[in-house]
Amino acid sequence: MMLGLRQSDLAKEVGISPSYLNLIEHNRRRIGGKLLVDLARKLEVEASLLAEGAEAALLEDLREAAAGFGAGKVDLTRIDEFAGRFPGWAQLLVERHRRVGELERIVETLTDRMTHDPFLSASLHEVLSTVTAIRSTAAILSDTADLDHDWQVRFHRNLRDESHRLTESAQALVSYLDDNSGSADRQSSPREEVEAFLQARDFHIPELEGRPGNVEALIASGVELTTSAARDMARRYLARYAQDAQALPLESFAEAVPRLNADPGRLAQHFGTDPGTVFRRLATLPEDRMPTRVGLVICDGSGTLTFRRPLPGFALPRFGAACALWPLYQALSQPTAQIRAVVEQPARPPQRFLTYALCQPLQGAGFGAPQVYESAMLILPDQMDTSERAYPVGTSCRICPRGDCPARREPSILSAGI
Amino acid sequence: MGRNVLLIEDEPNIIEAIRFILSRDGWSVQTHSDGRNAFDAVRTRKPDLVILDVMLPGRSGFEILHDIRADAETQTLPVLMLTAKGQTKDREMATKLGVDRFMSKPFSNADVLAAVRELAGS
Numbered sequence: 001m002m003l004g005l006r007q008s009d010l011a012k013e014v015g016i017s018p019s020y021l022n023l024i025e026h027n028r029r030r031i032g033g034k035l036l037v038d039l040a041r042k043l044e045v046e047a048s049l050l051a052e053g054a055e056a057a058l059l060e061d062l063r064e065a066a067a068g069f070g071a072g073k074v075d076l077t078r079i080d081e082f083a084g085r086f087p088g089w090a091q092l093l094v095e096r097h098r099r100v101g102e103l104e105r106i107v108e109t110l111t112d113r114m115t116h117d118p119f120l121s122a123s124l125h126e127v128l129s130t131v132t133a134i135r136s137t138a139a140i141l142s143d144t145a146d147l148d149h150d151w152q153v154r155f156h157r158n159l160r161d162e163s164h165r166l167t168e169s170a171q172a173l174v175s176y177l178d179d180n181s182g183s184a185d186r187q188s189s190p191r192e193e194v195e196a197f198l199q200a201r202d203f204h205i206p207e208l209e210g211r212p213g214n215v216e217a218l219i220a221s222g223v224e225l226t227t228s229a230a231r232d233m234a235r236r237y238l239a240r241y242a243q244d245a246q247a248l249p250l251e252s253f254a255e256a257v258p259r260l261n262a263d264p265g266r267l268a269q270h271f272g273t274d275p276g277t278v279f280r281r282l283a284t285l286p287e288d289r290m291p292t293r294v295g296l297v298i299c300d301g302s303g304t305l306t307f308r309r310p311l312p313g314f315a316l317p318r319f320g321a322a323c324a325l326w327p328l329y330q331a332l333s334q335p336t337a338q339i340r341a342v343v344e345q346p347a348r349p350p351q352r353f354l355t356y357a358l359c360q361p362l363q364g365a366g367f368g369a370p371q372v373y374e375s376a377m378l379i380l381p382d383q384m385d386t387s388e389r390a391y392p393v394g395t396s397c398r399i400c401p402r403g404d405c406p407a408r409r410e411p412s413i414l415s416a417g418i
Numbered sequence: 419m420g421r422n423v424l425l426i427e428d429e430p431n432i433i434e435a436i437r438f439i440l441s442r443d444g445w446s447v448q449t450h451s452d453g454r455n456a457f458d459a460v461r462t463r464k465p466d467l468v469i470l471d472v473m474l475p476g477r478s479g480f481e482i483l484h485d486i487r488a489d490a491e492t493q494t495l496p497v498l499m500l501t502a503k504g505q506t507k508d509r510e511m512a513t514k515l516g517v518d519r520f521m522s523k524p525f526s527n528a529d530v531l532a533a534v535r536e537l538a539g540s
């Protein structure tokens with residue numbers, strides 16, 4: 001420092017902490033007004049000169065951000081004017097630029113991991129080698145008109161061996177990808193944590209049946225809930241669970257379900273409640289009290305899935321939005337309409353399901369406020385009544401093989417339709 | 419040009435299929451499966467054309483190709499390279515090392531045959 005002044009003394013004299021002064025000195029904090037004038041006076045320099053250092057650093061960062069954007073698109077001659085007139089926006093731009101750099105590095109690391117994962121690479125090599133042998137051998141068998149018997153036997157045996165090998169390597173690949181996606185080191189979202197919490201309990205919480213249970217104790221015992229966001233979401237879910245359990249008590253509800261053929265409309269009528277509550281209640285009964293397994297998905301007005309109880313065979317998307325053809329979304333566009341539809345998912349063989357869907361307004365928005373809706377879809381295994389028309393649906397576009405779909409929003413990563 | 423092919427590949431059933439196709443087309447096919455002494459095999463057997471897999475036990479097809487091109491005796495020997503990794507990276511690498519043709523697995527028999535005929539004709 002100039003003037004033989006110690007940093008701590010200077011800080012004291014202008015009334016700030018030494019560490020704050022340190023940040024200012026290294027252009028990590030932008031200052032102005034009285035503090036700038038005070039500092040300039042103590043240091044016996046012009047205030048504008050003092051501000052210049054920080055300005056220069058910001059300009060340098062801005063130039064760097066502009067450099068990656070392509071020449072000619074940014075008017076660099078007016079960069080001083082920009083930083084001077086909009087210092088906050090300029091700082092934001094610089095920080096966003098830094099963040100983009102960080103994220104690019106993360107993407108690079110992940111891409112590297114995909115490309116260089118030795119097991120993945122070896123498995124794919126194995127699959128391709130086997131497919132090559134099978135293709136070549138099959139072509140010889142089918143295209144060679146006068147293939148003698150010994151060769152025929154030999155190539156048939158090769159074909160059998162290679163197809164066994166292909167089965168094994170394909171299975172190894174699938175189980176590797178499955179394991180990998182389920183591993184603990186994967187970053188999970190709060191919603192996924194809540195789902196794991198509920199899945200571990202088969203979606204049934206005996207502590208909340210028939211009495212006002214201790215939600216906080218339940219959450220504290222949930223090892224799956226690692227973040228406060230997840231605990232908060234679980235808290236809201238469990239509070240609703242407790243309400244539903246009071247409206248439809250376990251014993252009488254479970255007794256009525258098989259009698260009314262698990263029809264949510266008839267159950268709602270019988271208990272004098274809304275079908276939405278019945279949907280949720282059906283998805284929380286213990287499995288031994290249900291005549292059939294059920295799945296349930298709930299989405300908000302934006303179509304984002306907010307709850308998912310999977311039903312084996314009915315594929316739910318792991319990320320992002322689901323198939324726009326789901327009755328769940330048909331219901332969203334016609335609130336309070338009670339929809340019943342048989343749908344078919346494109347598996348081999350195609351899987352049929354009976355669905356009930358309903359969109360209801362959520363309480364609490366009040367007059368004059370935007371109406372908030374929630375749509376829910378109950379999924380049951382189809383009773384195999386083939387006389388009823390089944391609507392073709394998918395899971396989500398990326399993994400859907402259906403060609404020529406009016407609801408398609410992006411191409412499928414699967415090559416051909418089935 | 420003679421009709422002797424040396425097939426350097428370690429998958430027995432691919433060897434058998436390629437050998438069958440080429441033999442029926444009038445080629446005499448010798449095979450070799452170990453990467454470590456594959457270059458020695460090229461020198462002693464003096465084939466008219468080499469079909470070379472990239473992933474071999476012991477030594478990669480790239481290294482063997484490098485040796486083939488570095489040796490005055492085998493410098494101009496036509497080489498058809500096979501790989502189960504059809505990435506641009508591998509293709510570029512093979513081109514840089516002086517490969518004549520490059521094919522990704524799985525290939526069709528007709529493609530292999532056409533490539534071999536073409537290389538022999540040139």
